Amino acid sequence: MQQLPLSVRLRERASFECFHAGANLQVVTRLREIAAGARVVLWLWGSVASGRSHLLQAVCAAAEGYRAAYLPLAEIGAASSRFLEGAGLLDILCVDDFELQLGDAAFEQAMFSAYRNLEERNGGLVIAAGQPPTALNWSLADIRSRLSAAEVFQLKPLDEAGELAALRLRASARGLDLPEETARYLLRRLPRDMNALGRWLDDIDLAALSAQRRLTVPFVKTILGEL
Helix, strand or coil: CECCCCCCCCCCCCCHHHCCCHHHHHHHHHHHHHHCCCCCEEEEECCCCCCHHHHHHHHHHHCCCCEEEEEEHHHHHHHHHHHHHHHHHCCEEEEECHHHHCCCHHHHHHHHHHHHHHHHCCCEEEEEECCCHHHCCCCCHHHHHHHHCCEEEECCCCCHHHHHHHHHHHHHHCCCCCCHHHHHHHHHHCCCCHHHHHHHHHHHHHHHHHHCCCCCHHHHHHHHHHC
């Protein structure tokens, strides 16, 4: 991946391989196609911690041979319009937390210009938000009409088996052998938020390395009691 100055650093483990698709296999397949060169405008929406940010970063990480950038509006805020000025050089643009700047006429105009530049370059655009485009309040009709015509996918929540598989997949990506019994205990004990669980896995990994212990339920209980 060729990362441009407007791009924010990607999380090391934000890859398709570390994401358990579950009922979201169709959208993950479509995002892989975009990363591989399919020129698509796609709108991805879902609840907080549903995996939106992970998937947008995974697109950029997998976009070998293309200029791709990840733009998290929650981090860059009012500077979003300035960052979008560099989008004319991109093959793929992924914009996260889109609704945070919606209603700002300068941002919507900059987004419209970025959209037109990507269209002229036959580029791909992926937008993530908490709602579908038709449910949001827009200032600029031109960008509203174009993004409302995007391919729209809702990220569906994982069931209990999916959460278990996702947690064990995240552990495996960290080189951790997480037994099923221990994974079930963690899901009962901790918030079922994959971002938060990932941070707990980092703490557990450090504790296990320090103590040279396997991740049994009794050992994990002692860690959770100390942290």
